[in-house]
Amino acid sequence: MGTGFAADRDTPRGLLQTADRALLVLLGFDRHRTDWGVTEVAEEFGWDKSVAQRVLATLAHRGFLVADPDTRRYRIGPAALHLGRTWERSGSLRMLVTPILADLAALTGDTALLSVPDGFHIRCVAAVDGEEGPLRYYPLVGELYPAHAGATAQAYFAFVPEDRRRRLFRDRPMARFTDRTLTDPDALERRFHRVRELGYAFTIGEYDAHVATLAVPVHLHGEPYGSLSLGGHEDRFEAPVDRLPRLRRAAEQVERLLTGARRH
Amino acid sequence: MGTGFAADRDTPRGLLQTADRALLVLLGFDRHRTDWGVTEVAEEFGWDKSVAQRVLATLAHRGFLVADPDTRRYRIGPAALHLGRTWERSGSLRMLVTPILADLAALTGDTALLSVPDGFHIRCVAAVDGEEGPLRYYPLVGELYPAHAGATAQAYFAFVPEDRRRRLFRDRPMARFTDRTLTDPDALERRFHRVRELGYAFTIGEYDAHVATLAVPVHLHGEPYGSLSLGGHEDRFEAPVDRLPRLRRAAEQVERLLTGARRH
DNA sequence: CAACTTTGTCCCGCTATTCGCAACGGGGAG
DNA sequence: CTCCCCGTTGCGAATAGCGGGACAAAGTTG
Numbered sequence: 184m185g186t187g188f189a190a191d192r193d194t195p196r197g198l199l200q201t202a203d204r205a206l207l208v209l210l211g212f213d214r215h216r217t218d219w220g221v222t223e224v225a226e227e228f229g230w231d232k233s234v235a236q237r238v239l240a241t242l243a244h245r246g247f248l249v250a251d252p253d254t255r256r257y258r259i260g261p262a263a264l265h266l267g268r269t270w271e272r273s274g275s276l277r278m279l280v281t282p283i284l285a286d287l288a289a290l291t292g293d294t295a296l297l298s299v300p301d302g303f304h305i306r307c308v309a310a311v312d313g314e315e316g317p318l319r320y321y322p323l324v325g326e327l328y329p330a331h332a333g334a335t336a337q338a339y340f341a342f343v344p345e346d347r348r349r350r351l352f353r354d355r356p357m358a359r360f361t362d363r364t365l366t367d368p369d370a371l372e373r374r375f376h377r378v379r380e381l382g383y384a385f386t387i388g389e390y391d392a393h394v395a396t397l398a399v400p401v402h403l404h405g406e407p408y409g410s411l412s413l414g415g416h417e418d419r420f421e422a423p424v425d426r427l428p429r430l431r432r433a434a435e436q437v438e439r440l441l442t443g444a445r446r447h
Numbered sequence: 448m449g450t451g452f453a454a455d456r457d458t459p460r461g462l463l464q465t466a467d468r469a470l471l472v473l474l475g476f477d478r479h480r481t482d483w484g485v486t487e488v489a490e491e492f493g494w495d496k497s498v499a500q501r502v503l504a505t506l507a508h509r510g511f512l513v514a515d516p517d518t519r520r521y522r523i524g525p526a527a528l529h530l531g532r533t534w535e536r537s538g539s540l541r542m543l544v545t546p547i548l549a550d551l552a553a554l555t556g557d558t559a560l561l562s563v564p565d566g567f568h569i570r571c572v573a574a575v576d577g578e579e580g581p582l583r584y585y586p587l588v589g590e591l592y593p594a595h596a597g598a599t600a601q602a603y604f605a606f607v608p609e610d611r612r613r614r615l616f617r618d619r620p621m622a623r624f625t626d627r628t629l630t631d632p633d634a635l636e637r638r639f640h641r642v643r644e645l646g647y648a649f650t651i652g653e654y655d656a657h658v659a660t661l662a663v664p665v666h667l668h669g670e671p672y673g674s675l676s677l678g679g680h681e682d683r684f685e686a687p688v689d690r691l692p693r694l695r696r697a698a699e700q701v702e703r704l705l706t707g708a709r710r711h
Numbered sequence: 712c713a714a715c716t717t718t719g720t721c722c723c724g725c726t727a728t729t730c731g732c733a734a735c736g737g738g739g740a741g
Numbered sequence: 742c743t744c745c746c747c748g749t750t751g752c753g754a755a756t757a758g759c760g761g762g763a764c765a766a767a768g769t770t771g
Contacts, residue, residue, distance in 0.1 A: 245471065
């Protein structure tokens with residue numbers, strides 16, 4: 184299992200080979216390969232030992248890696264924390280997915296949105312409005328929405344590992360927003376089970392009355408990352424499953440984007 | 448305000464200049480400088496335009512940056528997300544702070560621990576046990592603890608922005624673990640206020656009976672990141688404030704570690 | 712709408728930087 | 742203790758990267 188970024192190992196002309204190699208090494212670290220030694224890197228990439236050593240030392244010098252003095256191996260360093268936080272706050276995600284959402288909105292006429300979890304809530308990070316009309320659905324970008332109401336949240340939370348989900352929902356009174364909001368933990372857990380079986384969530388008016396939402400999970404390296412959804416007035420969604428192939432395809436595009444695969 | 452990583456701009460001998468430059472540029476992105484242009488980078492670092500262009504293109508090639516085709520400027524890319532997640536799961540933090548905790552535990556005799564938030568809970572990511580004895584306090588590394596009980600959690604949650612904290616604690620019934628556990632939202636909010644005023648939290652037996660805890664927040668780039676605490680049997684903590692200077696100094700060490708500053 | 716400014720991209724010869732080899736040193740295993 | 746493996750360092754050769762400049766594209770101003 185690779186990250187997707189490191190597709191080709193040779194540097195295209197016009198780019199910097201040495202810098203590229205450093206980045207390639209950096210991408211070699213993930214939750215399965217948590218630490219690398221000099222010889223290991225040299226063999227993996229077919230470089231001389233001295234090259235691998237200098238690349239690793241350079242990465243360590245700027246805090247991207249840290250050398251464990253005992254084992255003489257390198258692990259990911261605190262600069263990675265800094266980069267991760269910068270990504271979260273930068274709004275790059277919004278910029279990158281907006282074209283995908285725009286396609287989706289144009290094809291279906293609904294409002295398309297991408298949301299990621301934030302504690303017990305789910306946050307809308309990007310949205311593109313559906314077609315003009317008196318009943319357009321306007322989600323608020325940047326806003327938090329509850330974890331139990333509506334397909335957007337359910338498509339994500341259905342896929343978080345059970346023990347973690349139990350802890351999140353334990354002793355949490357679930358607010359009622361409409362007469363269709365699920366407020367019973369068992370009913371919600373059954374819903375999650377169904378979402379996992381079907382691979383998508385569809386709800387009508389659980390949070391905003393008369394708003395129907397169809398949502399699918401977005402995974403990253405096998406773990407749930409967020410959810411992609413289509414929303415609009417309930418009258419528009421008489422045959423919601425028709426939209427599923429397009430929604431799924433868009434979700435895959437988002438996943439490829441996050442794992443760095445090139446556009447084809 | 449800088450990250451701390453990019454202290455010196457010249458590459459030490461034995462390291463790779465080109466790779467180092469790429470990393471230096473990468474660290475130039477933060478929540479204040481969210482995007483850079485070619486000329487801007489060239490001027491900032493005193494390089495030729497062509498150099499800056501190649502560095503940026505190389506970073507973009509591996510997904511560390513993305514070029515906005517309209518503005519011709521670069522923003523942080525999805526590879527940063529991958530690095531951030533790898534850091535979280537790697538256990539590097541635990542490895543790096545353990546020596547600091549060990550010092551602290553040795554100096555005070557208490558159990559020292561570092562915790563970071565996880566949704567509505569706080570997670571102990573590293574701990575070093577205090578001195579031998581029949582009543583040693585054993586926190587569980589990796590375990591989640593509630594957000595309202597005990598100094599460890601309070602030292603962190605006191606400093607999260609008010610609107611966010613309100614959302615987190617709203618409609619949350621606060622479980623009672625001992626007869627000293629705070630279960631009234633207003634009482635807890637007053638406690639948070641006091642923690643902010645004092646700069647530390649001290650509690651006795653709010654989660655585990657007879658366990659006293661002294662905790663201070665750990666900040667990262669001005670935002671609350673986690674908390675550092677000392678715990679032990681209540682009889683050991685007759686004058687808890689005595690430990691404060693040492694705890695504070697250790698917290699600063701952790702902060703320096705996270706921002707990448709060199710040792711001493 | 713044209714001239715001008717600004718910014719990013721590309722090309723090419725020179726040189727500094729990096730590569731690759733080989734030798735060294737240190738730590739762990741047997 | 743000896744061996745073996747791994748990481749580190751020094752040095753000459755050569756290649757990758759630098760820097761200047763020319764070119765192109767987009768935005769700005771008169």
